[in-house]
Amino acid sequence: MTVRIGVIGTGAIGRDHARRINHVLGGAKIVALSDVNRASAEAVKADVAPDAAIFETGEALIASPDVDAVLVTSWGATHEQYVLAAIAAGKPCFCEKPLATTADGGKRIVDAEVAHGKRLVQVGFMRRYDAGYVALKKVVDSQIGAPIMVHAAHRNPAVPEQYVTPMAIHDTMIHEIDVLRWLLDDDYVSARVLFPRASARSHAKLRDPQIVILETAKGTIIDVEIFVNCHYGYDIQCQVVGEDGIANLPDPMAIPMRLGARQQSEILTDWKDRFIASYDVELQDFIHAAARGTASGPSSWDGYVAAITSDACVSAQDAEGAAVAINLPARPALYN
Numbered sequence: 001m002t003v004r005i006g007v008i009g010t011g012a013i014g015r016d017h018a019r020r021i022n023h024v025l026g027g028a029k030i031v032a033l034s035d036v037n038r039a040s041a042e043a044v045k046a047d048v049a050p051d052a053a054i055f056e057t058g059e060a061l062i063a064s065p066d067v068d069a070v071l072v073t074s075w076g077a078t079h080e081q082y083v084l085a086a087i088a089a090g091k092p093c094f095c096e097k098p099l100a101t102t103a104d105g106g107k108r109i110v111d112a113e114v115a116h117g118k119r120l121v122q123v124g125f126m127r128r129y130d131a132g133y134v135a136l137k138k139v140v141d142s143q144i145g146a147p148i149m150v151h152a153a154h155r156n157p158a159v160p161e162q163y164v165t166p167m168a169i170h171d172t173m174i175h176e177i178d179v180l181r182w183l184l185d186d187d188y189v190s191a192r193v194l195f196p197r198a199s200a201r202s203h204a205k206l207r208d209p210q211i212v213i214l215e216t217a218k219g220t221i222i223d224v225e226i227f228v229n230c231h232y233g234y235d236i237q238c239q240v241v242g243e244d245g246i247a248n249l250p251d252p253m254a255i256p257m258r259l260g261a262r263q264q265s266e267i268l269t270d271w272k273d274r275f276i277a278s279y280d281v282e283l284q285d286f287i288h289a290a291a292r293g294t295a296s297g298p299s300s301w302d303g304y305v306a307a308i309t310s311d312a313c314v315s316a317q318d319a320e321g322a323a324v325a326i327n328l329p330a331r332p333a334l335y336n
């Protein structure tokens, strides 16, 4: 079966996912596109999806009988409405992070999917599919003993002018919020945020960098440095300290060079390149499940927990270092 996929939001990642579905992966085809900026959908049609129909609204695309499954890759604040419409139509839906920009929005999606009675949603937490994180998880699960601490860093070389302090949580650190919970098989109970001296590239609405300290139910303490104007490159670090040893996330492959009287190797600068292989794996997983009329991988529940945790972290940004509690509701059986 070829899964007929419609893409809502054809900007940077929507275009890239459409390309990989039509030109890299198997079992699916892009048949529909929609974007509030129609020119963007037209350009993606011209470049990577010549057979796709263009729809005026995301809702019309979801309702089309020619669309079997949906990719939601529009701006974060618009995800909830489209995911709810896809669930109402009973169609598998891949939603880029964040699933919803508020915990209430995440709950509405979980409630709708539970009422539907079958998983339909996969959230785009692609790091769970990254070979480095998968290998790290194997070691954490079996070799270094129970995790005690995690030291992580998420550094972007620069962010656009409209990027403001809370986005460091719900746009950027949301990846660590999900992947570290998965890596440790644990849940968070509190969050604290510490701000060092603001870097010179901060501005009135962006205080950068920041350190988020999460405590888990099993007592692991995690520190995540988020530095979105670090200037030197796109750099993701993760070190797990266990009872018996320490495990590090491997850096991406780079050729070590001796050049100009220096030892050096390249550091990536664009997030698109850092996890490029994992996007292929996550979407292939989505296609396989969609062909069976369902979804697997990171779930609405994971997206909802990430939204609850981000809300707590954003509150903690204004709490002058005090801990903000993270209280999770009971997990519905659908997600066990």
Ligand SMILES: NC(=O)c1ccc[n+]([C@@H]2O[C@H](COP(=O)([O-])OP(=O)(O)OC[C@H]3O[C@@H](n4cnc5c(N)ncnc54)[C@H](O)[C@@H]3O)[C@@H](O)[C@H]2O)c1
Pocket: 008, 009, 010, 011, 012, 013, 014, 034, 035, 036, 037, 040, 058, 073, 074, 075, 076, 078, 096, 097, 098, 124, 125, 126, 171, 271
């Ligand atoms: N998993 C990842 O690593 C990753 C990476 C980048 C972006 N993202 C997420 O993907 C989403 C899109 O990010 P991007 O970088 O592609 O942004 P973008 O601005 O390049 O593209 C978003 C597109 O959505 C369109 N759009 C906005 N509102 C819409 C609506 N209501 N209906 C239809 N189209 C609409 C815009 O016109 C734009 O073309 C964001 O939620 C972002 O957080 C995830």
Ligand SMILES: O[C@H]1[C@H](O)[C@@H](O)[C@H](O)[C@@H](O)[C@H]1O
Pocket: 156, 171, 172, 175, 228, 271
């Ligand atoms: O949308 C992007 C993307 O999710 C990247 O992985 C992250 O590093 C950026 O901070 C964020 O803006």
